[in-house]
Amino acid sequence: MKLEPMLSNQYPITQIQQIIGAKGIIAHETSIGILLTDSRKIGSPGISLFFALKDRRDGHEFIPEVYKAGVRNFVVSTIPDGDMAEANFLLVDDVLKALQTLAAYQRSRFNYDVIGVTGSNGKTIVKEWLYQLMYHDQKIVRNPKSFNSQLGVALSLWQMNDMHTLGIFEAGISTTGEMERLEVMIKPTIGVLTHMGAAHNEGFSSAEQKLEEKLKLFAHCDLVVYKYDTLVGYKGDKPGKKHFTWSQDKAEADLHVFSETIIANKFYLRARYQEKEIECLVPFVDEASVENAITCWATLLALGYEPELIDDRMEHLAPVSMRMELKDGINNCSVIDDSYNSDIQSLEIALNFLNQQNQHPTRTLILSDIFQSGLEPGVLYGQVAALLTEKKIDKFIGVGKAISERQDIFKVPEKHFFTDTESLLVKLPDLELDDETILIKGSRSFEFERVSRALVKKAHETVLEINLNALQNNLSYYRSKLAPGVKIMAMVKAFSYGSGSFEVANLLQFNKVDYLAVAYVDEGVALRNAGITLPVVVLNPEVSAFDKLVEFKLEPEIYSFTLFDEFVKFAQAKKVLNYPIHIKIDTGMHRLGFEGFEIETLCDLIEDNRYVHIQSVFSHLVASDAEIHDAFTLKQLNRFEKAYRQIEAAVGYKFDRHIANTSAITRWPVAQLDMVRLGIGLYGIDNAIKDEISPLQPVATLKTSVSQVKKVAAGDTIGYNRNGSLTKDGKIATVRIGYADGYLRAFGNGVGRMLVKGVLAPTVGNISMDMTMIDVSEIEIKEGDEVIVFNEEYKIEELARQINTIPYEILTNVSQRVKRVYFYE
Ligand SMILES: *Cc1c(COP(=O)(O)O)cnc(C)c1O
Numbered sequence: 001m002k003l004e005p006m007l008s009n010q011y012p013i014t015q016i017q018q019i020i021g022a023k024g025i026i027a028h029e030t031s032i033g034i035l036l037t038d039s040r041k042i043g044s045p046g047i048s049l050f051f052a053l054k055d056r057r058d059g060h061e062f063i064p065e066v067y068k069a070g071v072r073n074f075v076v077s078t079i080p081d082g083d084m085a086e087a088n089f090l091l092v093d094d095v096l097k098a099l100q101t102l103a104a105y106q107r108s109r110f111n112y113d114v115i116g117v118t119g120s121n122g123k124t125i126v127k128e129w130l131y132q133l134m135y136h137d138q139k140i141v142r143n144p145k146s147f148n149s150q151l152g153v154a155l156s157l158w159q160m161n162d163m164h165t166l167g168i169f170e171a172g173i174s175t176t177g178e179m180e181r182l183e184v185m186i187k188p189t190i191g192v193l194t195h196m197g198a199a200h201n202e203g204f205s206s207a208e209q210k211l212e213e214k215l216k217l218f219a220h221c222d223l224v225v226y227k228y229d230t231l232v233g234y235k236g237d238k239p240g241k242k243h244f245t246w247s248q249d250k251a252e253a254d255l256h257v258f259s260e261t262i263i264a265n266k267f268y269l270r271a272r273y274q275e276k277e278i279e280c281l282v283p284f285v286d287e288a289s290v291e292n293a294i295t296c297w298a299t300l301l302a303l304g305y306e307p308e309l310i311d312d313r314m315e316h317l318a319p320v321s322m323r324m325e326l327k328d329g330i331n332n333c334s335v336i337d338d339s340y341n342s343d344i345q346s347l348e349i350a351l352n353f354l355n356q357q358n359q360h361p362t363r364t365l366i367l368s369d370i371f372q373s374g375l376e377p378g379v380l381y382g383q384v385a386a387l388l389t390e391k392k393i394d395k396f397i398g399v400g401k402a403i404s405e406r407q408d409i410f411k412v413p414e415k416h417f418f419t420d421t422e423s424l425l426v427k428l429p430d431l432e433l434d435d436e437t438i439l440i441k442g443s444r445s446f447e448f449e450r451v452s453r454a455l456v457k458k459a460h461e462t463v464l465e466i467n468l469n470a471l472q473n474n475l476s477y478y479r480s481k482l483a484p485g486v487k488i489m490a491m492v493k494a495f496s497y498g499s500g501s502f503e504v505a506n507l508l509q510f511n512k513v514d515y516l517a518v519a520y521v522d523e524g525v526a527l528r529n530a531g532i533t534l535p536v537v538v539l540n541p542e543v544s545a546f547d548k549l550v551e552f553k554l555e556p557e558i559y560s561f562t563l564f565d566e567f568v569k570f571a572q573a574k575k576v577l578n579y580p581i582h583i584k585i586d587t588g589m590h591r592l593g594f595e596g597f598e599i600e601t602l603c604d605l606i607e608d609n610r611y612v613h614i615q616s617v618f619s620h621l622v623a624s625d626a627e628i629h630d631a632f633t634l635k636q637l638n639r640f641e642k643a644y645r646q647i648e649a650a651v652g653y654k655f656d657r658h659i660a661n662t663s664a665i666t667r668w669p670v671a672q673l674d675m676v677r678l679g680i681g682l683y684g685i686d687n688a689i690k691d692e693i694s695p696l697q698p699v700a701t702l703k704t705s706v707s708q709v710k711k712v713a714a715g716d717t718i719g720y721n722r723n724g725s726l727t728k729d730g731k732i733a734t735v736r737i738g739y740a741d742g743y744l745r746a747f748g749n750g751v752g753r754m755l756v757k758g759v760l761a762p763t764v765g766n767i768s769m770d771m772t773m774i775d776v777s778e779i780e781i782k783e784g785d786e787v788i789v790f791n792e793e794y795k796i797e798e799l800a801r802q803i804n805t806i807p808y809e810i811l812t813n814v815s816q817r818v819k820r821v822y823f824y825e
Contacts (some may be wrong), residue, residue, distance in 0.1 A: 009033050009106070009161060013073055013088050013458050018051065019105045020098040022075065022090035030088065034072060035158055036066075037151065040510065041352060043390055046072030051099050052076045053151070056480040059095070075099070094149060103154035104185045107167075110160055114167035115299075116188025118179075118217045120210070121195040123148060123170040128320040129296045129643055130168050130232060132444065133313045135371065138166040144345040145825060148172035149342035153182055159345065163375060171217050175203030177217040185823065191218035193226035193298050195291055202693070208234070216241050218383070225299045225451055228253040228292075233491075244302035246271075246294055255298045260290065266315075269294070278307040281315045293317065326468075326503060326822035328457045331434045334359060335455050339440045339448035341368050344383055347441055351391040352441045352823050356510035358531020359502045361435060362394045366424075366451060368442035369400030373581050377402055378428070380733045385409045395436065399424050399446060421446050425742070428454055462704040462737045464814050468507050468824040470697035470792075472683050475511055476647035477695045478665050486672045487656065489515035491679035493523065493539065498812040499683055499700055502530030503822045508682075509534050517677065524554040535615075537582055540592075546570045555615060559584040559592040564605065571611035580615035585643045587619040587636040587659075599643050603650035615645045616675070617655035624671075625687035637671055663688035685796060685807045698796070702789040704737040704754075707771070709781060718773050723749055724765025729775030733761070735787045738770040742813035743789060746803040747772075753802070755788035756781060 010031050017024050017395070024801030025362045033047040039062040042048065048071050052059035063080045067087060069824040075090045075098050092098040105112070117127045124146040131140050141164040143156040148170040156169055171182040196211060202209040218224045224240030228247035231238060247253035248260070252271070259270040267282040268292050282293040293314060300310045329335040333684060334357065338350045347367070354363055373380045374608040374731035381403065386789065388396060389411055396415040398404060404417040416431060417422040421442075428451075438455060490513045491497075505516055505527050517537040518524045524536045525548055541549055541556040543566045549556060550570075558564050558581045570578050583602070586593030594602055606614065619640045637659065644657045654673040662681035664671045667688045680686065710732050718724035718732060726732070734753065738741045743752070748767040755759040756776050761774040774787070791797050 001630070006290065009158065010047075013049070013090075016102060017090050020075070020090065020092060020101045022092045022098065024088065024090040025079065026088050027072075027086055028088065031075065035102070035155060036071065037099075037155070039066050039069075040512070042066065042069045042071060043348070043387075045072070048617075049073040049075060051095050052094050053099075056476040061484075066081050078120045087742050088720060096154075100150065100154045100181060100185055103157040104187075106160060107157045107187060108183060110162060110164070110167075112165050112167065113189045114169065114186060115190045115192060116183075116186050116217045116221070117170040117192045117194060118199045119194025120170070120214075121286065122295070123172060123194055125289075125292045125320045126192060126194050126295050127168050127170045129317055130299060132317055133296055133300060133310070134166065137351045140163045140166045140168055142168040142243070143170055144343070144349065146170065146172070150178065150181060153185055157185055171307045173203075173213060176209070176213055179213050182204050183217050183219055186217070187220060188217060189220075189222050190299075191224040191226075192295060193218075193223040193224070193230065194290070194295055195227075197228050212236050215461055223302060223816075225302050227295070242296055246298040253303060256293075257294055261298075262316075264772045267293075267298075271297075273301060273307065274570065276307075278311075280307075280311040283315060284319075292625075305413060307459065312683055323823040324350060324823045326353075326357065326824070327440060328819065329433075329455045332360075333433055333435065334437045335452065336437065336439045337452045337456070339442050340451050342368060342441050342443045344370065344373055344375075344380070344387075347381055347384070348387060348738065350439055350441055351387060351393075355391050357437050357503065357506050358509075359506065359529075362437070362438045363392065364395040364433065364436045364438045365393050366397040366399065366438065366440045367403065368398075368421075368440070368446040368448065368449070369402040371443050371445075372657055377406075377714060381409060385411065388412055397424065397431070399442070421448065421450060425450060462702070462741055463819045463821050465701040465703065466504070466820055466822045467697070467699050467701070467792075468503070468822055469540060469684055470684060470699045471499075471504065473513060473701070474684055475508070475513070475678070475698050478662075478676070478681055481666055481669075482676065483669065483672055487675040489513070489517050489537065489658065489675055489677045490682060491517050491677055492527070493517060493519040494812050495523075495816070497680060497683050497808065498814045500820050500822065501526060502532065503820070505532050505534075506530065513678075514675065521549050521554060524549070525552050528552045528554075535580075541567075543570075550574065550576060553692035555580045555582060557584050557592075558612075559586075559594065560602070561598070561605075564602070566585060566725075568609065568611050575590070577610055578613040579611060581612045582615055583617045583647065585617060585619040585640060587639040587643070588632065589620050591620075593619065594643075596639060596643065599646050603647055606647070607650055613653045614647070614651060614653075616658060617647055618656075618658045618677075619643070621659060621661060621664055621671070624661055624667055633668065637668075678813075680808060683811060684792075685811075698792040700796070700811060700814075701791040701793075702737075702818070704787050704789060706733045706735055706781060706783050706785045706787060708734045709776065710734070719748075719765025720768065721766060724763075724773065726764065726775060726777065728777070730775060731779075731781075732764055732773045733781055733785075733787070734771050734773050736770070737789060737818075738768045740769045741818050742810075742815045743767060743772060744803060744813065747799075751802055752799065754795045755791070756785070761787075 013030050032049045036048040036050045037053055047299050050066050050071050063083055072086050073088045075095050077095055079089050118124050131142055141160050145639050147156050173179050215638050217478050218239035221240040223242045225244045228245035228250045245253040246255040248257050255273050257271040259271055261268045262285055264292050270279045316429050324336050324338040327335050393412050396410055396412045398417045404419055407417050440448050440452050491509045492505050495501045513537050519540050521538055536554050538554050539557045584593040586595050621633055621636055658673055658675035660671040660676040661680050665676050684696045712732055713729050715725055739745045745767045748763050750762040752763045756779050759779050761776050763773050764773045790799055796810045799810050800807045
């Protein structure tokens with residue numbers, strides 16, 4: 001079944017050609033409904049138009065693959081070679097610009113109001129809250145998640161159709177010149193400026209310039225809403241015909257919020273508006289949320305909403321969670337928790353994520369009724385049903401009246417329906433969810449966080465969070481550094497350097513790396529059991545596990561004559577022929593591998609051997625990141641070349657040659673050869689990258705929490721062996737992490753620090769097995785508060801320096817008892 005595109009989004013390919021002013025080769029007329037920019041997300045190839053964008057990698061490289069998947073329409077800047085007789089090619093100078101021109105055209109067809117949201121913080125939250133406050137009376141189209149870039153905005157606008165009555169689009173920029181392009185596309189009629197802070201200052205010469213750039217979004221607005229104080233002293237023209245301002249201390253503002261009190265975990269706000277006093281209750285207590293909430297309050301007043309109605313709705317504002325979390329569930333399930341919102345675009349994004357996770361045999365979706373889609377229910381649920389089929393959902397649990405009424409259109413192997421969340425919760429045990437990957441996706445009013453709570457295992461309060469987007473970013477970065485055709489072997493040994501195992505491997509498989517490598521056979525078996533079909537190399541294969549190795553199609557590294565003999569004997573006995581092996585050459589590490597003088601004998605053994613086939617020959621650099629060892633690295637490269645040439649001549653066939661680890665990829669491009677072995681760089685760490693702003697994103701955050709806070713007097717001793725004390729009277733906090741979790745004893749007695757509410761608090765006394773004490777004398781803190789051991793700002797590299805080790809050790813030390821939580825946006 002195919003996803004039926006919405007009617008207003010169908011364009012004949014020749015019309016698109018005209019709109020974007022493309023030259024072209026049109027092989028056949030056809031209708032386009034879907035704009036495709038990611039070769040991994042092909043849903044309905046027949047009606048898709050692929051834009052070959054030049055991002056980190058050039059989209060043109062993917063055209064043959066996309067063509068093979070059935071796509072026949074392409075926007076390109078060069079016509080690719082190859083036999084693609086059925087393809088339509090639209091030729092333009094700038095592919096992204098063409099996509100934006102099409103988006104702008106789509107936008108121009110609709111006359112309803114469009115709210116444009118920008119600022120340096122809070123754009124997504126304000127956009128989502130405006131949606132939460134107005135969906136009752138408007139059919140709203142908005143950016144999915146925070147798709148606010150040049151590309152994201154264009155794709156968001158493409159969703160507009162004539163069933164909507166309001167658009168809300170956020171726009172994000174990082175430097176000058178970008179906002180004009182976004183304004184031309186979005187053409188907002190109403191502007192909303194959110195908090196202007198220090199974020200993204202690098203791209204601008206001054207705060208004034210940053211503000212000036214952001215305001216360009218409002219160039220053609222009828223009405224602009226902003227905080228009065230932001231434009232005080234601003235010298236440029238204020239954009240927009242009319243203005244509505246708010247302030248917490250300037251009485252001149254249209255909305256003057258003069259009182260803010262916290263009552264029972266809510267902010268009670270009072271303000272003067274049109275000479276009257278009005279009030280509202282905001283269910284959050286942090287400053288940023290309050291500012292975002294006031295921005296929404298002002299916007300609704302400016303749009304003519306009654307203060308009482310706004311107050312009612314504000315009280316129900318829900319937190320905006322922009323990320324999906326993958327957690328361990330009960331009965332050996334994995335749970336993807338995306339319970340905060342539900343619309344067809346974010347459903348598709350979540351289903352893609354579900355699809356890349358193959359660790360359990362069954363894929364289950366729990367979905368509520370979807371509101372405010374702007375589509376007729378028949379069309380909407382038809383699309384949902386098609387998506388479920390396309391994404392191969394095995395088990396579907398529908399909750400809500402609208403879904404339940406349409407049970408018959410869902411063609412899935414197993415389905416259950418409930419009219420509301422309560423009845424689902426009552427019946428949950430009867431559904432016998434077991435060994436499944438479960439995606440939970442629900443509209444706000446269904447309160448699916450209750451379902452999530454019922455299905456997720458209670459976590460020990462110390463967790464290692466893994467940001468899968470960051471990992472994907474790092475992979476793309478190294479990809480962009482590879483010469484054409486160079487393959488990637490991703491190193492996922494030692495539980496992916498401590499970052500997980502099959503969750504990471506599944507993401508890498510989805511992102512089409514060529515090989516995975518693990519240290520031991522068991523690790524490889526675990527990957528196979530989790531649905532990994534990529535070739536997997538075992539670096540340290542144990543003779544006793546050859547059986548398993550062959551059964552699970554894992555490929556051994558062969559580093560010695562003994563191992564070679566054993567493996568050939570085994571293959572002979574099992575009648576295995578041409579089994580792929582990887583020969584390791586020792587070029588200077590002196591750890592594993594054949595040395596130069598042994599290669600001749602090795603060649604004699606391999607020539608005419610029917611049992612094994614050399615898949616690759618490789619070696620390992622000892623110091624690819626260190627300039628002082630560059631001469632040695634060069635020596636290693638030369639020894640390696642000599643070795644593989646010798647083997648090639650002897651066996652008479654080609655195999656992959658590889659020697660580069662992470663740091664060599666950028667420092668030694670000549671060493672990329674046929675393949676690189678990417679390890680620590682995937683996890684956001686690379687000694688060879690010295691840039692001020694690293695292109696890598698740290699992947700892991702280790703968090704714990706406070707079990708108790710104690711006052712201690714100067715001189716009182718703290719912890720085992722009385723090693724710790726404070727010099728002045730003060731406070732200590734005991735946190736739930738110790739050396740058994742991987743927080744090494746070496747961090748004790750002030751050597752290590754933890755990040756508490758933005759402040760670094762030193763350890764006091766010895767680290768215990770399960771606990772650590774830190775000095776929080778100067779910090780407001782209470783039981784249960786979060787404490788960061790490391791994250792993207794307080795980096796693993798810094799911890800490594802504290803105890804004089806390397807980041808690899810810090811990362812791989814986090815013990816398996818610490819729960820891993822993965823998230824993906
Ligand atoms: C671990 C490992 C790598 C990866 O090294 P990084 O420095 O983490 O990129 C590459 N090759 C071999 C043989 C390894 O054992």
